[in-house]
Amino acid sequence: MPASPVIHADALVLGYGGEPVCAPVSFTLEAGRALALVGPNGSGKSTVLRAVLGLLEPAGGELQVLGAQVDERDARFRAQVSSVLDDDAYFPALTVAEHLVLTARGHGVADAADVVADLLDDFGLTGHADVLPVALSSGQRRRLLLAAGFARPRRLLVLDEPEQRLDQRMRSALAARLRDEADAGGAVLLATHDPALLEAVADAAVLVGDVESPVLPVTDAARAIRSEPTR
Numbered sequence: 001m002p003a004s005p006v007i008h009a010d011a012l013v014l015g016y017g018g019e020p021v022c023a024p025v026s027f028t029l030e031a032g033r034a035l036a037l038v039g040p041n042g043s044g045k046s047t048v049l050r051a052v053l054g055l056l057e058p059a060g061g062e063l064q065v066l067g068a069q070v071d072e073r074d075a076r077f078r079a080q081v082s083s084v085l086d087d088d089a090y091f092p093a094l095t096v097a098e099h100l101v102l103t104a105r106g107h108g109v110a111d112a113a114d115v116v117a118d119l120l121d122d123f124g125l126t127g128h129a130d131v132l133p134v135a136l137s138s139g140q141r142r143r144l145l146l147a148a149g150f151a152r153p154r155r156l157l158v159l160d161e162p163e164q165r166l167d168q169r170m171r172s173a174l175a176a177r178l179r180d181e182a183d184a185g186g187a188v189l190l191a192t193h194d195p196a197l198l199e200a201v202a203d204a205a206v207l208v209g210d211v212e213s214p215v216l217p218v219t220d221a222a223r224a225i226r227s228e229p230t231r
């Protein structure tokens with residue numbers, strides 16, 4: 001029997017206070033694949049991610065994550081789904097290294113010290129390991145959140161505009177890491193406004209917006225981003 005997809009969304013209706021924010025959304029994400037959500041500001045990308053993470057109840061349609069209805073309170077769900085949202089979620093009194101160690105140990109990583117040392121290096125944070133979040137730049141804080149997303153085991157990685165506030169070099173390094181994640185059998189779902197990141201990472205894309213989109217080739221989605229109105 002074939003394995004069930006990591007995410008199956010069929011005619012998903014999403015909104016706030018009974019008002020849908022976008023046309024119904026349908027896609028399937030298999031292990032070993034990366035899918036991007038694209039669309040202009042306010043089109044509903046983060047809202048789709050919230051539903052996948054169990055932070056928003058769909059108003060209609062079908063949504064299965066890891067073969068079951070989403071329940072973010074379920075320990076099995078939380079153990080397998082890592083997310084990096086645009087929410088600046090830090091403990092103000094923990095250093096950079098302490099954040100990463102807490103995340104790794106909290107998810108049962110045996111060699112947490114080694115994993116954290118590698119992540120500090122990869123994300124250019126080694127020199128800031130003992131610094132509190134308040135003393136980081138906005139890009140360094142973003143690097144910390146991203147590193148935390150990789151500090152723990154996962155089958156599904158969900159990222160909301162991970163390119164934000166990163167310099168070009170870190171964007172390229174992140175793109176390579178996300179592609180490696182999928183090539184190693186993980187599943188990646190990301191919302192992005194960056195056509196270069198999209199092309200480097202994703203196997204396919206969904207255009208979220210007023211009109212229901214099929215799953216698109218990445219080249220079509222990159223063209224859609226590049227033709228978004230500038231204001």
Ligand SMILES: Nc1ncnc2c1ncn2[C@@H]1O[C@H](COP(=O)(O)OP(=O)(O)OP(=O)(O)O)[C@@H](O)[C@H]1O
Binds near residue numbers: 021039040042043044
């Ligand atoms: N908590 C909320 N309550 C009510 N409306 C909301 C809420 N969060 C978002 N919205 C609305 O839902 C719509 C979609 O927002 P969403 O954040 O999903 O867009 P997005 O595509 O991620 O945008 P961006 O590219 O700017 O991040 C917007 O019109 C927004 O104002």
